[in-house]
Amino acid sequence: MSILKALSKQLFGAKYERVTKSLAVCLILYLAVHGAEISMEIAPFILFLTAAALSAGIMWQALHSSENADSMAGLFMLPFTDREMTFSFVLTFTGYTLLTKTLPVLALFFAVHDWSVPQMAVSLLCACNGCFAAAALSHKKRKQRFFAALWCVGMFPAIFFVREIRAFVLIVLAGLLLSVLILLTADAYMFYRPTSPKILIRRTRGTGSILLYLLRYLITNKNYLMNTAGLCVVGIILPMLLGQFEGLNVMPLGFAILCLNTPICILLSCDPGLEQAVRILPGQAGRFCTGYGCFIFTVNMAVSSLYLISWQIRHGGVGGMEIMAAVLIALQSAVLSVLLEWFHPIRNWKIETDLWHHPRKYVVPLIMLLIAGSIGMWPVSIWVLLCIVAVEIPVLLFILLNS
Amino acid sequence: MTDNMISNGELLVLKNLNVWYTKGKPVLEKFSMELGRNEVVGLIGLNGAGKTTFIKTLSGLLDSFQAETALWQGEPVRFRDKGFKKERYIVFAEDHAFRFFTFREYISYVEASYGRKMSGVSELVQGFHFEEYTDVLLKELSMGNLKKAYLITAFALKPKLLLLDEPVNGLDFQSTEYLYRQIGGYRQYGSVLFSSHILESICLTSDRVLVLEQGQIRKCFAGREIEAEKIREALKE
Numbered sequence: 001m002s003i004l005k006a007l008s009k010q011l012f013g014a015k016y017e018r019v020t021k022s023l024a025v026c027l028i029l030y031l032a033v034h035g036a037e038i039s040m041e042i043a044p045f046i047l048f049l050t051a052a053a054l055s056a057g058i059m060w061q062a063l064h065s066s067e068n069a070d071s072m073a074g075l076f077m078l079p080f081t082d083r084e085m086t087f088s089f090v091l092t093f094t095g096y097t098l099l100t101k102t103l104p105v106l107a108l109f110f111a112v113h114d115w116s117v118p119q120m121a122v123s124l125l126c127a128c129n130g131c132f133a134a135a136a137l138s139h140k141k142r143k144q145r146f147f148a149a150l151w152c153v154g155m156f157p158a159i160f161f162v163r164e165i166r167a168f169v170l171i172v173l174a175g176l177l178l179s180v181l182i183l184l185t186a187d188a189y190m191f192y193r194p195t196s197p198k199i200l201i202r203r204t205r206g207t208g209s210i211l212l213y214l215l216r217y218l219i220t221n222k223n224y225l226m227n228t229a230g231l232c233v234v235g236i237i238l239p240m241l242l243g244q245f246e247g248l249n250v251m252p253l254g255f256a257i258l259c260l261n262t263p264i265c266i267l268l269s270c271d272p273g274l275e276q277a278v279r280i281l282p283g284q285a286g287r288f289c290t291g292y293g294c295f296i297f298t299v300n301m302a303v304s305s306l307y308l309i310s311w312q313i314r315h316g317g318v319g320g321m322e323i324m325a326a327v328l329i330a331l332q333s334a335v336l337s338v339l340l341e342w343f344h345p346i347r348n349w350k351i352e353t354d355l356w357h358h359p360r361k362y363v364v365p366l367i368m369l370l371i372a373g374s375i376g377m378w379p380v381s382i383w384v385l386l387c388i389v390a391v392e393i394p395v396l397l398f399i400l401l402n403s
Numbered sequence: 404m405t406d407n408m409i410s411n412g413e414l415l416v417l418k419n420l421n422v423w424y425t426k427g428k429p430v431l432e433k434f435s436m437e438l439g440r441n442e443v444v445g446l447i448g449l450n451g452a453g454k455t456t457f458i459k460t461l462s463g464l465l466d467s468f469q470a471e472t473a474l475w476q477g478e479p480v481r482f483r484d485k486g487f488k489k490e491r492y493i494v495f496a497e498d499h500a501f502r503f504f505t506f507r508e509y510i511s512y513v514e515a516s517y518g519r520k521m522s523g524v525s526e527l528v529q530g531f532h533f534e535e536y537t538d539v540l541l542k543e544l545s546m547g548n549l550k551k552a553y554l555i556t557a558f559a560l561k562p563k564l565l566l567l568d569e570p571v572n573g574l575d576f577q578s579t580e581y582l583y584r585q586i587g588g589y590r591q592y593g594s595v596l597f598s599s600h601i602l603e604s605i606c607l608t609s610d611r612v613l614v615l616e617q618g619q620i621r622k623c624f625a626g627r628e629i630e631a632e633k634i635r636e637a638l639k640e
Contacts, residue, residue, distance in 0.1 A: 208504060208512035216503040216540070273499025280462045281516045282488035 003085055006075065007092040011350060012099075018350075022099045026107040033111035040112045044119055047109050048159050048168075051102060051123040056130035056152070058101045061223070062093050062353045063138055063191060076192045085188035094131040101357055102127045118165055122172070129155070129172050132179035140190045144182045151178050210291030211298075217267065218299070223356070224263040228299060231261055235307035239314045249376045251311065252325050256372035258303045259333035262361040264296060269346035270355050285342070286401040293338045300330035321382065325375060328385050329368060335392060336364045414440045414564060414594050415480075419471035422453070422460050422618075430456045431468075431618040438564070441590040445605035446598040447634065448615035454598035455496065457615070458568045461596075462493045489517055491564040494553045496572055502542035506533070506552045509541060513556055521559035530581045531555055547573040558585050565589065567597035571604045583607050602631040614638065 012018040076085075106123060109115075115123075133155070136148035155175060162168045218224050235258050242250045268275045278284040304326040312318040340363065349355050374381045415438040422431040430453045438444055446454050459465050463483040473480050480487050492513075501509050514521055528534055531551040536544055541552060550573045557565050567586075571579055586608040589595050599605050605612050606629050614622040614637050622637050624630075 208508040208510070208515060210512075213501065213503050213508075220503065271499075271502075274501065276464065276495070277498075277500030279464055280488070280493055281513065282485050283516050283518075287516060 003075065003078075003080060003088040004092060007088055008095070011092055011096045013350075019099060022103065026103045029104055030107040030111045033108055038112050042109065042113045044115075044122075045159050047106075047115070047119065047123050048126045049156075050109065051106060052126040052130040052133075052155065052159065054105060054130070055097050055102045055127040056134040058353055058357070059093060059097045059131040059134035060137070061356065062097060062351060063089075063135065064193065065351060065353065072192060076189065080188065082186065082188045083184065086183055086186045086191075089188070089191050090132065090135045090183060093135070094128060097131050098124070098127055101353070122165060122169055125169065125172050125176075126159075129175050129179070132176055132183070136179040136182040136186075138190050139182055139186050141185075144185060148179065148182055151175055210288055211295055214264075214267065214292065214295040218264060221263070227263050228261055228303070231258055231303045232306055234258065235303045236310045238307055239311040249379065251322060252329065252372035252375040253369065254307050254311070254372075255304050255326050255329040256333075256365065256368035258307055259300050259329060259368050260365045261296075261299060261303070262365070263356065264299055265337040265341060265364060266346065266355055266358075266361055267292070268341045269349070269358075272347075275345060286397075289338050289342055289400055290397065292341075293334045296334035296337050297330050300333055301327065304330055321379075324386070325382055328382065328389055329372060331389055331393070332371065332385065333364055333368050335389075335396065336367060339396075340364060412440050413474070414438050414442070414476060416472060416474040417470055418473075420460070420468060420473070421470075422456055422465060422468040424456075424467060426467075429618060431460070434619055436613065436620055438594055438596060439610075440563075441592075441594060442610050443586055443590060443595045443608055444597075445609035445612045446596065446615055447600070447602070447605055447612060447638070448598075449638065452615040453618050454615055455568055458493065458495070458566050458596075458598065461491070461566055463488065490562055491566060492517075492557045492560050492562045493566040494550070494557050494568065494570055496569040498549065498553050500541075500553070503540060505540055506537045506555075509552065510556060510559070513560065517560060517562075519560075521556075522561070524555065524559045527555040527558055527585075530585070531578050532575075545573075547575060547578070550574060551578060554582065554585075558589070561592040563593040565593065565595045565597075567595065569598055569600065571599055571601050579604070602634055605629075605634070606631050 008016065106120075106127070109123070110120060133148060133152050137145060137152065139145050139148060155171075158168065158171045162171060218228065235254075238254045238257065242254055263270075268278070278288045308318050308322065308326060311322075340360070344360070346355055346358050346360055349358070355361075371381075371385060375385065415436075417437075418435045420431055420434040421429050422434070423429045434453075434457070446457070448454050456465070460468050461482055473482075475487055475490070501512065504512060510521060510524060528537060531554065533548065533551050533555060536548050536552070541549060544552065550570070554567075554570060557567070570582060570586075574582060583604065586595050586597065595608075597604075609629060610625065612624040612629050612634060613620045614624075614634070616622075624634060624637075
């Protein structure tokens, strides 16, 4: 079996069933949105930028996922040539990124606007270019990495300012060619990142608290930490954007958006070892879920506090009701996230990026947006939410602690 | 099989247990066994025979199973009941539980979950030569040391039933010998059911050896019948 085939089977399933599933999802998305006659004015450069940036980001995540190192170790034991392995890796991961992640987003773009065929083709080309650029950026040698990075930066002015489509295609093709040339000189082991030798650090103060456990989890995982830091930045900037909607209370929408810290809401799904442990130890429905809920609530509230402070500086008027809305939305989001994770963890994922972009993790943020929207439109809803939370929390605690 | 039972009273009785991952393709079929109180039982079988599946079923991890009879100390039992969970502890062949706890933190978390204090932790830590690693995060431990952390927890917790899935894997020879002594001496606290591919570990410690084949207990050895050569022959047949 060739390396390309082995990798494809690993990512798409033994019978490539994931390809059909992804294409079906794209088709359903396209037909549903197009059928609903939703239309938007979108400039072509937004389409190209989304295709390129999204694909590059996901490709980078997929190639650098620490979980992949273990699953790919067997492949790197086999005899291979650098070019065969490098291009097998790049082609398979590009295919995976385009089919499972970029195409569904592009299907939405295609459904809400009438694009010409060349524009659609160029967006796909941009997506391929993004994937290849991300792979070229992984090169071990600094010089090659520098050229790849320079070209990536150079692509942005091209996307924003080159309006002639043929010229733009030529630029994208040149970028693709540069990435291929860089990859021709690559050492295939750049895609294999074994964990570095561990330095044994002693921690003598811990007492087996699940909050401390989850805090360590958050701090150790770069992706989770980046996501949380990113949300803090969004929390500070958001009042500047949301304040522009005059006459409507848009503040609760900000609280809902800031609950979108999805990585920390899939801790059981992404750690099967932890899930197995909490399923076999007694009393974990109460012990683990309560701690986990408190953890998500604390993180949500930390981000919401920044948003409140920023709002107060920019617009003023933050009072008891606003603080109550922040607390209730953060709490409700934590409760729903824990319940979803406990009863319906995501299983059978192939690589980590499947988890990070799984549709299930957007369920809670969507519900929170609806709740926040209703609070914004009908302020009395905050009291309804207060009643729901006041009943829900004691009932859940009673059930969990006695289960 | 019943003839060979140690007549201390039955701790666990299972009759006609069927377990499957895919409907129509049972991994265990009409599996029956009895486990006596204060008994050490070794479970042996070729790869894919269903040893880990059986331990996972008892752990409550699988819900795709049916059993005609499942009794714990003479009473019907559901493997996910909190009461049953408090009476058993499991060490899996590949365990990665609570990787962001240190061993000490894990111990106090398990104590809180089981609602009881552990005893003899220091002796077990010394016996397994684990002194250096008690305050290190579990994720930073090697496979063998990680296995030791969970084994120490198991023996210090002293539940009525210990389920050990290939406990010898990854251990150095000193720790392996210490483990044999711990398994052998566990009869005073409860019963041990453990799977292994290493005949020596089974022969040195077990009161009974069950040979698992194609999802059923095909043979049972007890007392003087437990000899490596006889078991090897049984596995070849």
